[in-house]
Amino acid sequence: MSTRHRKQISTRAADVHGGDKLPLTQEYITQVLGVRRTGVTVVAGTLQEAGMIRYARGRIKLVDIPALQGRACERYQTIKLNYDALLHASNK
Secondary structure (H helix, E strand, O other), X not given: OOHXXXXXXXXXXXXXXXXXXXOOOHHHHHHHHOOOHHHHHHHHHHHHHOOOEEEEOOEEXXXXXXXXXXXXXXXXXXXXXXXXXXXXXXOO
């Protein structure tokens, strides 16, 4: 799995609004990101070993969101600001 794909997974996990639990299966993650299931398993295991997430049977609990955000790509903050601006504009 490429660094780009690992960063995509970390970025998606870091960008949570409204909670720290994500009901995501490995199958769903592979389809959304276009990566292999083995890659998702490796990244999830790495993040779990680092204490950033807990992952079991299609449920991801974000344990250390700031660490996930720090591990995400450098564009994370720009993407998040744009996303928040779009949400704010749609709520007017």
